[in-house]
Each structure stands twice: as structure tokens, then as C-alpha cells.
Amino acid sequence: MIIISSSETARRRTVGRFCRAAALLAGLVATGVAAPGGTATAAGPERPRAAASQTRAGTQRLPVKAIEKILQADGQVSKSGVLEVDIDRKDLHVIGGNPPVRFKDGFQLQHELFFQSLGRGKAILNGDLTLRPQEIQPVIDAFIAHGLTFQAQHQHLYDMRPMVWFVHFRAIGDPIRLAGAARAVIGKTSTPLPQHSPPHPRTPLPVRKLERVLGGDATVGENGIVTVTVRRTDKIRLGGVVVDPDLGVSTNIQFQPLGRGRAAVIPDFSMTASETQPVISVMRRHRWEVGCLYNQETDEHPQLYFSHMYRVGDPVELARQIREGLDRTAAKRA
Numbered sequence: 106m107i108i109i110s111s112s113e114t115a116r117r118r119t120v121g122r123f124c125r126a127a128a129l130l131a132g133l134v135a136t137g138v139a140a141p142g143g144t145a146t147a148a149g150p151e152r153p154r155a156a157a158s159q160t161r162a163g164t165q166r167l168p169v170k171a172i173e174k175i176l177q178a179d180g181q182v183s184k185s186g187v188l189e190v191d192i193d194r195k196d197l198h199v200i201g202g203n204p205p206v207r208f209k210d211g212f213q214l215q216h217e218l219f220f221q222s223l224g225r226g227k228a229i230l231n232g233d234l235t236l237r238p239q240e241i242q243p244v245i246d247a248f249i250a251h252g253l254t255f256q257a258q259h260q261h262l263y264d265m266r267p268m269v270w271f272v273h274f275r276a277i278g279d280p281i282r283l284a285g286a287a288r289a290v291i292g293k294t295s296t297p298l299p300q301h302s303p304p305h306p307r308t309p310l311p312v313r314k315l316e317r318v319l320g321g322d323a324t325v326g327e328n329g330i331v332t333v334t335v336r337r338t339d340k341i342r343l344g345g346v347v348v349d350p351d352l353g354v355s356t357n358i359q360f361q362p363l364g365r366g367r368a369a370v371i372p373d374f375s376m377t378a379s380e381t382q383p384v385i386s387v388m389r390r391h392r393w394e395v396g397c398l399y400n401q402e403t404d405e406h407p408q409l410y411f412s413h414m415y416r417v418g419d420p421v422e423l424a425r426q427i428r429e430g431l432d433r434t435a436a437k438r439a
Contacts (some may be wrong), residue, residue, distance in 0.1 A: 167222050167280055175284040176218065176291075177299035181324065187351035192216040193327070194235045194269075195297050201265035202415045203394055206369045211327035212361040213261060213371060214269065216296065218287055219353045220280055228280035229346055231353045232287060233257075233273040233401065236294060241270055243293040248274050251286035254344070256403045261371075261413040262396035273401045275344060303327055309362050310420055318424040319358060319431070320439030331360040333424075337375055339435045342406045354402070354409060356436055358427055360420050368420040371396075372427045374412045376434055381410050383433035388414055391426040 167188050173180050180190035194214045200207050208214055218232040230253075236244060241258065248255045256273040274290075276283055291298075308329035316323045321335035334357045336350035348354060358372040374384055385395060393414040401411050416423055428439055 167220050167228060171281055172220060172284040175281070175288050177288070179300070179302040180218075181302075183349075183351040184322070185349050185351050186222065187349050188220040189351070189353075190218045190220075191326075192218075192291065192296060192298070192300055194294075195300075196295050197235070197237070197267075197269060199265050199267065199269060201262050202369060202417070203264065204417055205264075206361065206363065206417065208265075209328040209330065209361055211330040212359055212369070216291060217353060219351065220283070221349050221352050222280070223277070223346065226279060227277060228283060229275065229277045229343070229348060229352065230280075230283040230287065231273075231275045231343065231348070231402070233271050233353070234291065234294070236270045236272060238268070238270060240294045241272065244272060244290055247290040247293050251289055252276060252278075253286055253290065254403070257399060257401045259399045259401075260397055261373075262394075262415060275402065277344060277346065309364075310360055310368060314421055315360065315424050318421060318439060319428055320437050321356075321358075329362045333358045333360075335431055335436045337435050338437055339377075339407070341409070343402055344404050354405075356431060356434070358424070363417065366420075367418060368423070369415070369417050370420060370423045370427075371413055371415055372430070374414070374430060374434070375436075376410045376412070377407050378410065380434045381412070384430045385412065387430045387433060388426070391429070392416070393426070 169180060169182060169188055172188060173190065176190050178190050178192045180188050182188050192215055193210045195210050197214050199214060214235050216234045218230065221229050223229055234244060245255055253274045253276045256275055258270060258272045260268065260270060306325040306327065308325045308331055310329065310331050312323050312325060312331055315331060315333055319333050319335055321333040323331055323333045325331055334355055336355045341348050341354050354375060356373060356375045358370065361369045363369055376384055381398065393416050396413040396415055398410060398412045400408060402409065
């Protein structure tokens, strides 16, 4: 019979606890889990946890490259994650406005497609197409055939020569399928494809000053054309979905440089019903030509109205006048 003293028993218990703790720690490190209160080692949780986070975030992201490949055109992702793909109607040669100006590629005459992720492999697409008159009915038929909702048909300016039309559509579903449907519809037009954005676009216009005056985000495209988007600050639902302000429902302003410090400028105001009269009153006081007033979405709450206007002059002074109009709406403040 072996008798173990109480002090020896305590020693063995201490050693046992130490061994079990060491074994547990070894197991945690081997599986990439940090010990409680400890820090992760190189084999610890940093990469697995980041990967899990990226996987969850990935469900909210759009397959941008795949969409661009299908549409055969480059896009831009906004700060809020909305993908915009603009496809120029390089085959149209339009003169418009008073005084008349030749609209260069990238100025007003393009298809605009906006994709917003809804998570779980779904997205909402909101878009509009620039069409010749003979393309309108085939495009509407293609909307119907591909399950896209036809929303609007209108002109932007009343004196464009030749006259072109703009049709709006939307859909919810798998973003790859939506891109394929949009590409099939565009195939009913004579739009030249593929298209690529200029790698280093330049402009003689004061881009940063225009951003500051208008309170929006500017991009520079082909032919030095500057587009400034000023986001709405209210909540907009489209087809029952809360949409991002970058999904084509905010005010955007385009500037086409004309030389000698002048530009042709077309704001596309986004307004609720109560905002339309105040905005148009301000702009007419500054002698802007009002080209149209229309809805571009159906099943939209609150219902928005859009108006394209036109003037030629100093771009910064015209931007200040547009800002006066924007101040009558729920647009982001400058």
C-alpha cells in the first residue's frame, strides 16, 4: 500500500491542471483560436475571422467584373456600393439647346444602368436608354420578353436634332441575369460595343470648385465632360425596396466644355411634387430653358419628378444658380 502525503497530492493536482491547460492551449493554437484574454498568433484567428467577415460582406457586393463583361462596358462603383455603367451612343450625332451645341460623346446621350445589391444574391437594376424613334417599340418588346418593367418614355430637350427618346426600366433579381437581360435589350439598338472608359480623362473645367459649389461628387469622362451627382437625403422606395440615392434617383449635372471658359450645362433635377414649382421658379429667374418635366419611375414613393434644363456660360456661375435650385429640394447641402 502506497501512502501519498497531502502536500504531494496538492503538487500532483497543480501539475495536472497545468498539463490540461497546456493541452487546451495547444489545441486552440492548432485550430487557429486564441486563448481567452490572449492575442492571436500568426496561425491565430486574424485571417479566418477576416475571411468570414469578407464572406458575409461578399453577399452584399455586386459581381462587378462579370456585369461589365456581359455589358461590354466599364462601370464605376460609388462610395455607397452602387455600380453605374454608362454606355455612350457614339453612333448619334445630335445638336441641341439654345444657343445650339453639338453634343459630344458622353454628354446626355448614353444608356445609364445602376445596380444595387440587395443581399442574398439579389440586386435591383434601375436604368434608362437613349433611343432613335425606330428603336423604341423593339426595345419595349424586349423589356417585356426579358421580364423588365417598362417605366417611362420621354424627351429631355425639345429642340434636339435629330430628336432622341429616353426610356426607363427596372427589375429585381440575380445581378448576372439582370445584366444579361439589359444587354439583350441594348442589342435591339445600334449602340457600338464594346466600350472602354478613357484611362486618364482630363478636362479644362474646375472640377473641385464645381464639387464644392454644388455639394456633390464629380467624375470626368470622355471629351472633358464633368458629371456632378448631388444625392437626395430622403428615403426613396422603388418597387417596395429602399433604394440608395445613387441608384439614378438623385440630381446630376453635366458640363460640356466649349472653350474660352464656357460650358454647356444640363442639370437633371430630382424633385418631389412640392419641390417642382420652387425649383423651376428659381431656374427661370436665372433664364434657364426648361426642357421637360416627367416621372422616370413607376411604383416610387415618394413619387419623383425630373426636369432637364439648359444654359451656356461660365460653369462656376451656372453651378451657383443650380445650387439655388437644389436648395429648394431635399438634396445634400453644399
